[in-house]
Amino acid sequence: MIKKVLIVDDSPIARKMLKSCLPKDQGYEFFEAGDGREGFEKYKVLTPDVTFMDLTMPVMTGYEAIEAIINHDKNAVIIVVTADVQMKAIKRVMELGAYMVLKKPLKREDIQSALLKVKDTLQKV
Amino acid sequence: MQEEKILSDEEMEILQEIMNISFGKSAADLADVIDAHVVLSVPFIKIMQVPELPTYFQDHVKEYKTISIVEQKFWGRFKGDALLVFSSGAGRELIEMLQHEARPGFESDPIDILERETLMEVGNILIGACVGKLAELLKDVVTYTPPMVVVERDYSNAITENRYDPNNTAIVLKTDFCFDEGNVSGFLFLITSADSVTWMKEALRLFIEQYE
Numbered sequence: 001m002i003k004k005v006l007i008v009d010d011s012p013i014a015r016k017m018l019k020s021c022l023p024k025d026q027g028y029e030f031f032e033a034g035d036g037r038e039g040f041e042k043y044k045v046l047t048p049d050v051t052f053m054d055l056t057m058p059v060m061t062g063y064e065a066i067e068a069i070i071n072h073d074k075n076a077v078i079i080v081v082t083a084d085v086q087m088k089a090i091k092r093v094m095e096l097g098a099y100m101v102l103k104k105p106l107k108r109e110d111i112q113s114a115l116l117k118v119k120d121t122l123q124k125v
Numbered sequence: 126m127q128e129e130k131i132l133s134d135e136e137m138e139i140l141q142e143i144m145n146i147s148f149g150k151s152a153a154d155l156a157d158v159i160d161a162h163v164v165l166s167v168p169f170i171k172i173m174q175v176p177e178l179p180t181y182f183q184d185h186v187k188e189y190k191t192i193s194i195v196e197q198k199f200w201g202r203f204k205g206d207a208l209l210v211f212s213s214g215a216g217r218e219l220i221e222m223l224q225h226e227a228r229p230g231f232e233s234d235p236i237d238i239l240e241r242e243t244l245m246e247v248g249n250i251l252i253g254a255c256v257g258k259l260a261e262l263l264k265d266v267v268t269y270t271p272p273m274v275v276v277e278r279d280y281s282n283a284i285t286e287n288r289y290d291p292n293n294t295a296i297v298l299k300t301d302f303c304f305d306e307g308n309v310s311g312f313l314f315l316i317t318s319a320d321s322v323t324w325m326k327e328a329l330r331l332f333i334e335q336y337e
Contacts, residue, residue, distance in 0.1 A: 010167060013138040020336040056165045083149025088162040104146045
């Protein structure tokens with residue numbers, strides 16, 4: 001079951017766009033962070049069920065944040081939401097332990113099918 | 126002061142996110158043809174008077190000393206000028222990345238046609254995909270002039286020509302990039318005139334409306 005959702009992106013408008021794609025009727029609690037370091041710090045406190053992570057960010061990149069989070073919690077579910085759709089970028093984040101990669105600009109159906117997959121995974125754990 | 130008059134903070138943020146998505150697309154297109162990963166950075170939007178442009182460019186590229194530039198003009202509702210600025214020696218590095226091998230005796234070669242063509246090709250991919258995606262997201266279609274290339278010129282006199290109307294205001298979208306291999310880095314500047322700001326505001330509103 002998904003309760004807590006953490007959105008990590010340096011762009012407030014990107015966070016707003018992502019949030020708007022998430023279902024409103026599921027009772028999710030949303031938390032936001034503006035860079036990778038803040039995302040990691042919030043992760044440690046909140047232990048969200050799903051973390052949406054941008055890659056290109058100041059202070060600490062998404063790559064570094066994924067690495068830090070996975071080192072802290074190997075079961076973390078991190079969905080990368082990025083404009084960087086180069087094969088090497090996707091391969092690297094999957095190797096770091098990301099759950100999946102979604103391409104910007106986001107589509108509601110992509111987010112919703114990703115969440116269904118996460119729910120399915122969480123039920124099996 | 127000028128920024129507040131032309132675009133609101135939210136409009137600047139939307140434009141920045143659209144630039145981020147667009148340059149990501151062009152980097153992926155380039156990565157398909159070149160065996161390297163383009164390391165992206167957070168794009169930046171700045172609004173300024175046209176006479177400030179040369180100093181603004183020079184401040185960003187001065188560490189390169191000599192630069193190569195690929196320039197393409199584009200026009201639709203969204204219209205302007207794309208300047209892709211590469212660090213010194215980028216043309217030769219890119220040839221190697223495209224061919225995956227060094228050319229014998231290359232170090233002593235003068236600037237040659239292959240270098241110019243390589244910069245033109247890489248520039249065409251990066252500019253075309255970025256501007257094209259940006260226009261697509263704003264529900265516009267643009268056409269382009271053929272790319273023009275300036276190879277290995279001193280940074281201080283490469284961008285001093287009085288090429289823009291000095292009475293105008295420019296919206297500059299900038300992103301910098303480098304490759305994870307080789308020694309190539311650079312900037313992409315998109316300069317659009319504030320003439321199209323009424324259209325742009327409406328296009329940005331329609332874009333974000335999908336997410337409200």
